Amino acid sequence: MSSLVAVLLEKIESRRARTGVVGLGYVGLPLAVELAKAGFHATGIDLDARKVKTIDEGRSYIPDVATSDVKALRDSGTLDATTDFGVVAELDTINICVPTPLRKTRDPDMSYIVSAVESIATHLHPGLLVCLESTTYPGTTEEVVQPILEATGLKAGRDFFLAFSPERVDPGNPTFQTHNVPKVVGGLTPACVELASALYGSAIETIVPVSSTRVAEMVKLLENTFRAVNIGLVNELALMCDRMTIDVWEVVDAAKTKPFGFMAFYPGPGLGGHCIPIDPFYLSWKAKQSGFDPRFIELAGHINAGMPHYVVDKIAEALNTKRKPINGSKVLIAGVAYKRDIDDMRESPALDVMGLLHARGAQVSYVDPHVPEVHSREWSGRFDIKAVTVGRGSFGQYDCIVVISDHKLFEYDAMVAEADLIVDTRNAIKKPARNVFKLGAPRPEVETVGKV
Ligand SMILES: NC(=O)c1ccc[n+]([C@@H]2O[C@H](COP(=O)([O-])OP(=O)(O)OC[C@H]3O[C@@H](n4cnc5c(N)ncnc54)[C@H](O)[C@@H]3O)[C@@H](O)[C@H]2O)c1
Numbered sequence: 195m196s197s198l199v200a201v202l203l204e205k206i207e208s209r210r211a212r213t214g215v216v217g218l219g220y221v222g223l224p225l226a227v228e229l230a231k232a233g234f235h236a237t238g239i240d241l242d243a244r245k246v247k248t249i250d251e252g253r254s255y256i257p258d259v260a261t262s263d264v265k266a267l268r269d270s271g272t273l274d275a276t277t278d279f280g281v282v283a284e285l286d287t288i289n290i291c292v293p294t295p296l297r298k299t300r301d302p303d304m305s306y307i308v309s310a311v312e313s314i315a316t317h318l319h320p321g322l323l324v325c326l327e328s329t330t331y332p333g334t335t336e337e338v339v340q341p342i343l344e345a346t347g348l349k350a351g352r353d354f355f356l357a358f359s360p361e362r363v364d365p366g367n368p369t370f371q372t373h374n375v376p377k378v379v380g381g382l383t384p385a386c387v388e389l390a391s392a393l394y395g396s397a398i399e400t401i402v403p404v405s406s407t408r409v410a411e412m413v414k415l416l417e418n419t420f421r422a423v424n425i426g427l428v429n430e431l432a433l434m435c436d437r438m439t440i441d442v443w444e445v446v447d448a449a450k451t452k453p454f455g456f457m458a459f460y461p462g463p464g465l466g467g468h469c470i471p472i473d474p475f476y477l478s479w480k481a482k483q484s485g486f487d488p489r490f491i492e493l494a495g496h497i498n499a500g501m502p503h504y505v506v507d508k509i510a511e512a513l514n515t516k517r518k519p520i521n522g523s524k525v526l527i528a529g530v531a532y533k534r535d536i537d538d539m540r541e542s543p544a545l546d547v548m549g550l551l552h553a554r555g556a557q558v559s560y561v562d563p564h565v566p567e568v569h570s571r572e573w574s575g576r577f578d579i580k581a582v583t584v585g586r587g588s589f590g591q592y593d594c595i596v597v598i599s600d601h602k603l604f605e606y607d608a609m610v611a612e613a614d615l616i617v618d619t620r621n622a623i624k625k626p627a628r629n630v631f632k633l634g635a636p637r638p639e640v641e642t643v644g645k646v
Pocket of ligand 1: 216220239242292309310328361362365
């Protein structure tokens with residue numbers, strides 16, 4: 195074992211290693227907090243000065259991270275944050291958790307990773323362990339990160355250490371959080387994987403070492419492609435059930451009683467979040483470079499991207515029973531976050547549904563206890579829109595209410611009692627009602643106004 199490896203291993207085991215996390219978002223802040231809780235000194239680096247200031251003030255801005263934890267760690271001096279990459283010179287380990295979005299052309303946007311790694315390279319020093327966590331295509335660590343760092347003259351695996359470990363955080367999940375979700379780790383060399391496993395093993399219960407960074411990168415894309423494809427399958431089944439007047443929700447619930455060989459996925463208004471709508475296209479882009487055409491990914495993407503249009507058709511169908519057009523109707527979107535009980539609306543299908551309704555002349559408003567405002571740049575309506583306050587006693591003012599995120603805080607019983615029409619895309623309303631139209635289910639038994 196080289197002396198650099200032995201020294202770093204000892205520092206990790208004794209918790210004397212100074213750890214750093216680049217990118218303090220949904221992934222990075224929980225990781226920095228776990229490292230600090232494990233006994234390390236953790237420094238977060240983010241270009242967003244507001245996030246750094248909030249941590250400095252001992253507060254959290256990520257719902258899954260308690261402000262009391264940030265405050266206690268801040269007060270004890272084990273957690274701090276900065277916008278200055280100069281601190282890398284003092285660190286022993288650094289984890290990179292920056293965004294990996296898609297460009298408009300559906301190509302990977304590597305600019306955040308490249309920029310973060312270039313900033314680290316400026317302060318790279320012998321003995322530093324660099325772990326990439328951002329979800330990305332297989333080959334990124336070796337083809338993008340390693341050359342930037344080695345341009346300094348230091349060699350990966352000999353002078354500094356390089357690993358990839360995908361993040362699997364599930365925002366809003368009270369059972370599984372950073373510390374108890376098994377962590378897959380791939381290193382450039384056996385020493386790299388040993389050091390990265392030692393670091394993560396100090397803060398996370400189960401470590402799963404794999405043979406290379408490429409395998410670790412592919413593991414994450416398999417997991418998210420698996421979800422995207424299965425959601426695509428069940429969304430197609432929902433469209434089929436709609437045509438065949440069968441309730442897809444009842445079908446899935448009965449199918450999931452099979453104790454083996456089946457896993458329940460549910461249909462919905464479309465994919466959302468920073469992962470499932472995006473990550474499979476990282477894989478598809480890379481596979482195409484090897485001359486391989488990944489058909490499942492493209493097909494699932496096609497079906498899932500069509501769901502907001504289907505939801506708007508459903509709204510038109512519901513309004514039609516009252517002889518109302520979309521044009522001029524007051525439509526309330528219930529929930530703009532991409533899933534239940536969270537505040538994240540990145541890629542949310544609610545934004546697509548709102549845009550499509552607005553383009554057809556609907557008066558669109560939304561209610562969401564977790565998202566106070568949708569900014570003009572975030573949806574195709576191109577104007578800022580604030581959440582309305584609506585609840586028991588005031589649901590009757592809309593022509594149609596569309597449940598997009600089934601937040602627990604919504605008063606569904608009052609909604610059903612008071613609303614004229616509801617389009618429920620999440621099966622949030624279990625009891626059949628004459629005014630509730632469900633995605634992937636037969637329409638309610640209603641007398642169409644004006645029918646002769
Ligand atoms: N959010 C999730 O549920 C989730 C789950 C698993 C994996 N991931 C992956 O983790 C990565 C990060 O996702 P996230 O949701 O935490 O993103 P995020 O947008 O919440 O946070 C990213 C942070 O990085 C900062 N940043 C961007 N460029 C930077 C730079 N050059 N230097 C320093 N800071 C920089 C941003 O200011 C932001 O605070 C992505 O690759 C994502 O696919 C996310």
